[in-house]
Amino acid sequence: MPQFRPLVRTRTRPRTRSRSLNRALACAAAFGGLVALTGCGGSPSASTADSTFKVGVLFPGSLSDDGFMESAYRGYQRAAKKHDGTIAFSKVEQVTTADYEQALVRFATGSDLVISLGGQTDAAVRKVAARFPDVKFAEIGGPADAEPLDNLALYDPQQAEAAYLSGAASALLSKKGTVAFVGGAELPAIVNAAKNFADGAKAADPGVKVLAPQYVGDFNDAAKAKQSALADFGAGADVLGQILNLGHKGLAQAAAQSDGSLIGGPIAHPCSSDAAYAGYVETDIGAEIEYAADHLAADTWKAESVHFGLTFEEPHNDIVLCGNPASATTKKLDGLKAKIAAGEIRTR
Known part of the structure; x- marks a missing residue:
């Protein structure tokens, strides 16, 4: 049984390089020609190039959309800060539908874990995950009844x-x-x-x-x-x-x-x-990025279907x-x- 809280809250109305250079180099290596197209970049607390793991996150929308993408990005920032020195994070935002697959492939060629946001990326992430069986993938917000693949975890924010x-x-x-x-x-x-x-x-x-x-x-x-x-x-x-x-x-x-x-x-x-x-x-969409990063760092990540929301241990x-x-x-x-x-x- 998950912890239950009362429902309604009411409110009155290499280390000699600079960190920025490391982020830029990591971005360029991961995305090549996509940089100009999508605007790649690491988080403000992105780790240096000698980190143990690399995680790439595809945000199809704007990081300041006051919605799904921004909520996810807040979790991205928390995860990057928590795992600084262990995981290097990079991201792209505002990617068009036609470019989802290309962006995911670019991430997959240089990342240990690739995360895609939104059900609109479902077809592309499944296709790319099948092409890169040794890379871990996670999709946040896809079809709730979909089945994970051998290397693709599905996280449902419910x-x-x-x-x-x-x-x-x-x-x-x-x-x-x-x-x-x-x-x-x-x-x-x-x-x-x-x-x-x-x-x-x-x-x-x-x-x-x-x-x-x-x-x-x-x-x-x-x-x-x-x-x-x-x-x-x-x-x-x-x-x-x-x-x-x-x-x-x-x-x-x-x-x-x-x-x-x-x-x-x-x-x-x-x-x-x-x-x-x-x-x-x-x-809290970003909690799922944190979940994936925590398990990657602990070497306990697995391709599973996880339903968050009220039925999760931390609602x-x-x-x-x-x-x-x-x-x-x-x-x-x-x-x-x-x-x-x-x-x-x-x-x-």
């Missing part, structure tokens, strides 16, 4: 759990009795999250109406996300759940125009920073409600969270 809690909170906070979900792309993990948003809403309030989910097609396009949100608000919803990165800013703009609100996340901010946010679901999903929610609301959410942690509610 965003669907967060979406379930977001749906429950949305239903309990809705004054109109109608809620909706907006996702960045119609990927298996996001579709599953949309389903669990609806399940959570119905579990909290069987009478709530849940509109059909909308998929923007881009996690970072705020303008398109705003249009999707305006459509949902126009159809009667007053609270939205979401899995977006920079795109959630468009939802906040739409909420402000429509007297609605949304549940933010996976990174929580002070509630006073934007009145459009009724709360935040928190998911990495939580929810924050803004303002002063009714005690009945917090009690209901606490009960649902306990059931997820106990395995009574399954989201995958």
Whole structure:
């Protein structure tokens, strides 16, 4: 049984070389022509070239997206600091779909472990892992029901759990009795999250109406996300759940125009920073990078399927409600969270 915490927190609104040169040389060796394309670089605390292990991380999106990628990058920074002198980290960000495979191959030729972020990289990482059987790979956020390969571990942050809690909170906070979900792309993990948003809403309030989910097609396009949100608000919803990165800013703009609100996340901010946010679901994506690095350093890494979230020994999903929610609301959410942690509610 994982450690259980009360659910709802409320908030008012070579060493003679310079370190930078070592990072640049490591980056150039790993990526060659991709440097200009993607902007490769090590973390601020990246280790020197004589480190025991090398880890390369593919971030398809921006490291400052206020979403999945930034949450993961925070874990990357923690891992780089913790294992400085033992593991040398390098990364690429904002890589286009057409270049995923090339970036992964470049990493695989000079790394002990290659990590890819997001289900959008699933096909590419599986293909490259098969080509490099002696290199360890880990995918974070791929299909929850996928099977690992001999050298490919699958780490599931269980965003669907967060979406379930977001749906429950949305239903309990809705004054109109109608809620909706907006996702960045119609990927298996996001579709599953949309389903669990609806399940959570119905579990909290069987009478709530849940509109059909909308998929923007881009996690970072705020303008398109705003249009999707305006459509949902126009159809009667007053609270939205979401899995977006920079795109959630468009939802906040739409909420402000429509007297609605949304549940933010996976990174929580002070509630006073934007009145459009009724709360935040928190998911620590970066904890999975730390997990992989810890096991690599300890020589205990294995190609396994690991489900994080509330069922992990150190839960990495939580929810924050803004303002002063009714005690009945917090009690209901606490009960649902306990059931997820106990395995009574399954989201995958």
